[in-house]
Amino acid sequence: MRKQKAPFILCIYLRSILVAGILFFSVSGYARHQSFDPLTIFTELSCSELKAGITLRQINRIPDSLYKTIATQLYDGSYPDAKYRIQTYRVYQTPKVSATRTKTLHTWGILDNVTGIYVEKPEDELYILVGETRELEVKLRVQDFTQAWGEKTFPLHTGLNIVKPGIGLCYMLIFQDTYIPLNPTNEVEREEIDSKSVKIHFVTGRVNGYYDITHNTGEESDALITHAQYPYFDVKGKYSQLVWYTEDFREAHTDLSKTITYLDQLVGMEIDFAGFFKYSNPYSTRMFFMPSISGKGNPNATVERVIFPKVYKNFFANPSEETLLNRAWGIAHEVGHCSQSNPGLRWGGMGEVGNNLFSMYVKTQLFGYTKSNMLVENYYEKAKALIIDAKIAHADLSIVNHYFERLVPFWQLHLYTANILGYTDLYRDLYEHYRTTPDVGTTFANSGLLQLDFIRNVCNLTKTNFLDFFKKWGFLAPIDVVVNDYGKRILKITQQDIDSLIEEIESCHYSKPTHDITTIRDDNFYQFRN
Numbered sequence: 001m002r003k004q005k006a007p008f009i010l011c012i013y014l015r016s017i018l019v020a021g022i023l024f025f026s027v028s029g030y031a032r033h034q035s036f037d038p039l040t041i042f043t044e045l046s047c048s049e050l051k052a053g054i055t056l057r058q059i060n061r062i063p064d065s066l067y068k069t070i071a072t073q074l075y076d077g078s079y080p081d082a083k084y085r086i087q088t089y090r091v092y093q094t095p096k097v098s099a100t101r102t103k104t105l106h107t108w109g110i111l112d113n114v115t116g117i118y119v120e121k122p123e124d125e126l127y128i129l130v131g132e133t134r135e136l137e138v139k140l141r142v143q144d145f146t147q148a149w150g151e152k153t154f155p156l157h158t159g160l161n162i163v164k165p166g167i168g169l170c171y172m173l174i175f176q177d178t179y180i181p182l183n184p185t186n187e188v189e190r191e192e193i194d195s196k197s198v199k200i201h202f203v204t205g206r207v208n209g210y211y212d213i214t215h216n217t218g219e220e221s222d223a224l225i226t227h228a229q230y231p232y233f234d235v236k237g238k239y240s241q242l243v244w245y246t247e248d249f250r251e252a253h254t255d256l257s258k259t260i261t262y263l264d265q266l267v268g269m270e271i272d273f274a275g276f277f278k279y280s281n282p283y284s285t286r287m288f289f290m291p292s293i294s295g296k297g298n299p300n301a302t303v304e305r306v307i308f309p310k311v312y313k314n315f316f317a318n319p320s321e322e323t324l325l326n327r328a329w330g331i332a333h334e335v336g337h338c339s340q341s342n343p344g345l346r347w348g349g350m351g352e353v354g355n356n357l358f359s360m361y362v363k364t365q366l367f368g369y370t371k372s373n374m375l376v377e378n379y380y381e382k383a384k385a386l387i388i389d390a391k392i393a394h395a396d397l398s399i400v401n402h403y404f405e406r407l408v409p410f411w412q413l414h415l416y417t418a419n420i421l422g423y424t425d426l427y428r429d430l431y432e433h434y435r436t437t438p439d440v441g442t443t444f445a446n447s448g449l450l451q452l453d454f455i456r457n458v459c460n461l462t463k464t465n466f467l468d469f470f471k472k473w474g475f476l477a478p479i480d481v482v483v484n485d486y487g488k489r490i491l492k493i494t495q496q497d498i499d500s501l502i503e504e505i506e507s508c509h510y511s512k513p514t515h516d517i518t519t520i521r522d523d524n525f526y527q528f529r530n
Contacts, residue, residue, distance in 0.1 A: 002386035005164075036064040038129075038159075041071050045159045046131035046199040048086040050074050059142060066127065081207040084116035089137055091196040092182070092498040094175040094354040095304065101179065102276075102283060103435050105342040109241055109288030110304050111141065112182075113172035114212075117205040118230040119165055124204070126170075128161045130499040132201035136174055138198055141252065144168035145232045145243060146293060149305070153441035156200075169232060169243070170205060170458055182284055183238055210234035211256040213264070225249045230457035232291075235260050239267040241286040244316050245420050252317040263289065266362055270339045273361045275428030287335055289316075299330050301337035301355075308334075325367060331360040344434030345454065347447035348481070348489030353410070357427065373404065374411055380521050383408040387474050388518060394474035395451070395491055397481050409473040409518070416517045417462055419525045429461050430454075448493040451475060452501050465510040467502060472518050476502070 041062065043049045047070050059075055062068040073079035079086075095107035119126065119142060130138060133156075140154045142165040153173065154163050176196070184190045208230040211221065225233065228246050235242040237260035249256070267287045276282030288305040295310035308316075308331075315327040336355030340346055345354040364372050374380060383405035387394060394406060417426040441449030455470050470476050480492045515528050 006327045012358070029456050032381075036062065036067055038067055041067065044131045044199070045129060046086070046201040046288055047071075047129045048074075048082075048131070048199055066203065069126075072185060084207050084209060085202045085205075086199070087115065088197045088199045089113040089172040089174055090193050091174045091176050091180060091198075091348070094177050095177050095285050097177045098179075098284040099235055099284065101281075102274075103342055103344065104283075104338060105340045105346065106301060106316045106338040108283045108285045108338060110173065110285060111143070112170040112236075112241060112285050113174060113236045114210045114236055114241075115170040115172060115200075115202065116208055116210045117170040117202045118208045118232070119167050120230075122166050123164070126161075126165060126205050127203040128156060128163065129203060130156050130158050130161060131201075133158050134196055134200055136176065136196065136198065138200075139173040140165065141171045141173050142166060143171065144292060148293065149393060154390050161292060169230060169234065170202070172198075172200060179203050179281060179284065182282065182286065185452055203530070206230070208233065210236060212236045213238060213257060213260050216257070217292065218255040221256040222248075225254070229315075237261070237264040237286065239264050239271060239283075239286055240289060242288075242289045242316065243398060244291060245310070245313070248310075248313045248317040250461055251455075254317045255319065259316055261321050262315075262324050265330075265366075266328065267335055269362045269365055270332065270358045273358055273427055273431075274339055274341075275425070275431040277447040278425065278428050279432045287338065287477065289331075299334050301334040306331075306334040306338065325371070328363050328366055329359050329373060332359040341431050341434045343441065343443040344431070344448055345450075347395075347441070347450035347454075348443070348483035348485055348491035349400045349406070351485040352401075353406050357408050357410055357414075358409070358488055361414070361427075364522065372411075372522040375406070375522045377402045384518070388472050392474055393477040393479045394528040395479060395481065395483065396474070397483070400485075405475050409469070409475075412469075412517055412520050413458060413466075415520050415522065415525045416513065416528065420528045421462060421521075423462055426458070433457055433461070444487060444489050446492065447489050448479070448491050448497070451491070452493060452497060456501060456504065459505050459510060463510050465508075465512045467505055468512065469517055487515070 020431055038045055038047050041050060041054055041058065043051055047067065050071060056075060059068060059071045062071060073139045088111065092112055095110050099107045129141065138156045140156055140163060142152045144167050152168065154165055180192065181189050182191055190426045206229065208228050209224050210233065211224055213236065216224070225246060231246055232243050233246045233249055235256050240260060240263035242260060242263060271277060271282050290305050290307055292309050293305050297309050299306070312327060315323040333355055336358035339358055360372065360374065386399055386402060386405050392399065398401060399406065406521045414426060440453045455475055459466055467476070476498050478493055478495050478498065483489045483491055517528070520528055
């Protein structure tokens with residue numbers, strides 16, 4: 001038995017030497033890079049620019065091959081793909097903090113700092129040189145869009161970083177909790193952003209490139225897509241950001257400026273409807289669009305992104321008025337989930353109703369009232385029969401999944417206030433009210449209070465007594481249910497609650513509408529003007 005143990009012990013010993021040798025090689029290689037002071041040659045630690053007066057003779061004396069190669073190529077102007085490898089990345093407000101500030105359901109995107117660099121193989125190492133971090137936390141995020149959304153995130157420090165992150169597109173995460181605008185509008189804001197920007201240099205990694213509406217034209221689309229080698233490609237706009245299949249773009253010869261301009265227009269309308277252009281300080285990052293992992297399934301909204309199946313290629317890769325008309329509702333619907341006031345307009349049963357207010361606004365703004373889904377699909381008549389004629393609560397469990405019918409009264413309020421009263425800012429002002437005042441209830445424990453508060457706010461903002469309207473639509477009906485609406489939400493309203501609100505509104509002595517506005521529609525509102 002002892003003779004059999006000896007080879008085994010020897011094997012373990014040799015293996016330990018081998019492992020130690022690998023570790024020693026890795027650490028000593030890193031130490032070799034660290035032993036050279038880049039600031040003797042470069043202006044700062046991202047090593048993206050040579051000091052003034054540096055000569056080729058000085059460069060040739062650099063003992064470290066990594067820095068010597070960089071310096072030589074910078075000196076003679078041959079540094080490859082410097083546009084993507086060496087960039088300055090800005091700080092954004094932490095998305096979760098922004099979501100709390102804006103009182104929205106989901107955080108918006110986190111991958112605004114696009115690099116145009118990707119990792120091709122699992123074993124590939126990234127050599128990343130980071131400049132002054134300005135006391136900000138700087139992280140690398142590598143996302144493989146064929147895999148689950150995950151935290152493949154690596155902290156970086158000033159100077160040389162060596163990371164083996166696995167396959168995926170690379171993004172920089174640089175956030176601060178205090179507000180900083182997404183799109184600066186004056187020199188003060190631009191200077192603040194510049195003062196907190198970090199220069200980062202990807203020495204290794206493959207270049208995929210990306211499209212940025214602020215730097216690229218539509219005519220450059222073909223060249224960018226032809227150059228791209230990774231299966232997914234980044235397109236960056238003013239308010240939106242899209243990652244989509246490179247092959248779809250290449251096959252369709254997509255004008256990327258057209259795609260991202262349409263998305264910016266659509267997202268911008270939702271930002272406007274929520275009152276941010278009126279009241280300022282909108283979302284601090286872009287709305288992030290991406291394909292589903294399988295390419296199949298339904299569109300959906302979730303934390304940090306909205307997701308679409310491959311069939312949306314007919315819009316993303318072939319943008320036109322026709323493809324936008326066909327897809328505007330679905331896209332606006334998912335973005336609407338991320339724009340919903342939470343908890344303000346998110347009481348039990350409103351999960352698939354409040355977001356469609358945005359879809360209605362976007363669709364009618366883009367294509368006119370004649371394209372209203374309420375009108376085209378006859379939801380006005382369906383809703384009347386379902387709720388008013390049946391004299392049931394607006395959130396009665398028997399109709400809680402009739403999302404379009406239950407949307408009707410919310411849209412009628414917009415039609416009446418905007419086109420008859422001349423008050424176009426009802427929902428803008430309502431959203432701002434929710435953002436700037438304490439919540440009266442929660443979406444789960446007592447969301448009935450939120451429904452009653454909506455009535456109160458509509459009446460107070462418009463200085464109009466809409467109680468008859470809300471009674472007909474079942475908002476002022478006692479109810480005590482648990483709604484399975486992305487979680488079990490209690491919706492309880494007692495007769496005492498209703499009587500108290502009625503007394504409150506009546507005491508304001510607001511005038512009442514002179515017409516029955518439960519009959520107002522996209523094609524007849526002009527008749528209510530006399």
